[in-house]
Amino acid sequence: MKTWNRSIIWIIFLVVALGQLFPLIWLIDFSFMKSSDFFTSAVLKWPSSPEWTNYINAWIDGKFPEYLFNSVLVSATTIILTVIFSLLLGYAFTRMQWKLRGLFFSIILLGIMIPIHATLIPNFAIFKALHLTDTYLGLIIPYTAVSVPLGTFILSGFLRSLPKEIEESAVIDGCSIYQIVFRIIMPLTMPALVTIAVTTFISCWNEFIMAATFLSKDSLKTLPFSVMNFAGQYSSDYGSQFAVMVLTSIPAIVIYALFNEQITKGITAGAVKG
Amino acid sequence: MQKVLSNKLAIFLFVFPGILLFALTFLAPIVLSFYYSFTDTLGPGTKLTMIGFENYKQLLLHDSRFWRSLLNAVLLGLGFIILQHPVCILFAILLDRLGGKAEKIFRTIFFIPCVISVVVISRMWLNLMDPSFGMVNKLLDIVGLSSWKHAWLGDTSTALISLLFILIWSGFGWGLLFYYSGIKGIPEDLYEAAHLDGASGIKLHWKITVPLLSPVIAVQVTLAMITALKQMETVFLTTNGGPGDATQFLGVYLYNKAFSASQYGYANAIAILFIIVCLVATYLSNRFIPSENA
Structure with missing residues (x-):
């Protein structure tokens, strides 16, 4: 049986x-x-x-190395900023004592529900006025802003499950608030921070619609555009189109293969505690 | 302790940058959108007249495409909840029972589509469902169902269900992983106790696993509804709302109104209603789905 x-x-x-x-x-x-x-x-x-030749076309005409560089730069900066912001906000919302924290926490969490597609059109106008369109920052800022609400949510949930005694004894030992956050809380919340880094990586590495709206300069474009360029330029050359799709998928799959264990553990830790 | 934790300067330094970022990318555009939604402008910076609630009136009373977009989102969300999530829960339970190396390998395989970019997924499925050389039709030929051959995304009657299929294929791993981690959090001795009481197999899981998963299920159902409402990229890159309005979604609709049709004021009115719908949907599903940690 x-x-x-x-x-x-x-x-x-x-x-x-x-x-x-x-x-x-x-x-x-x-x-x-x-x-x-x-x-x-x-x-x-x-x-x-x-x-x-399909792959040679994809590598050269798909501008694979240039776009890969842009994707790595934008994603890495976004991940670092998101992790730091989520840590700081999460700590201030769960542990620190101040009047408006409930209100601000709810406001930040609204960011999970608000559809970015609805804010895309006015954002384009705002970014244009601030000269942020066609810059790396023009992608890094919205990517970080979109990732921080979920990150804060995951980290706050995780922090609530941590006992406060460690921080209390740190205060008695004379640690400042900054030392507590960066020397004690940061290592303790590592599983949640890894979850945040991974979810941020997956979403901004593959993000397309904001990049399509905020970028027109070719030298700044990210990997998904290799595929888009090819769909137009090589519209009848299916083999090359397929080669560029395979090529652009390889980096994310390699990262996934390398961090597979941490990704699952991180999401497990984040989901259970969050 | 109290003194350190109410350090005003530290609180400001921790919170201000995040709030500023949020204000720049969420609040400012919403305010701007709200303003433009009462105008008939063709684009930012062009001549505009205030037309009051005209855009909203038009949208709510005369715009069948708007309602169709909402209906499609509800259908897609129900599709996720009825088709995808029960299967995810079942697979999560089975995966947990499998154990050993096989558990790890299958978990890895099921998640692979989740790391592939939406652009590749969309273009790939566009080709897979291509009427002339797509694999789906070839497979139907092989199993003798040639009469089912179809332009899957090009036919109004099958476009939405094909889209649902693509989204389930690419999102299956996420759902599975969340339920799986929920199950990993259920203590083993509960099962042992139930075993001693004579429960086993499906009954055991129905009586123990599913109720204990209910907080995860509640969150996942809410997320499924929101994902359906927010659906944009995959549609934009495959059918762009068509054929007709068979796969029209609010995100696609307002994007095309703003950037292709130059009805900027109108697009902003859609954006405002879109945000309200998302917030109301979240509120309702939090309210009516029983969740232990709510």
């Missing part, structure tokens, strides 16, 4: 795992094809000779 149940679970899992992976396998497979090979009746096909 037990082993029978187990094999059923295995079969269901294998089917769904195949369903999750198959589109990606198809994408990789056909990225090595000539465009004329796309109209085959086979679902997957071993390419007679892999079309490496």
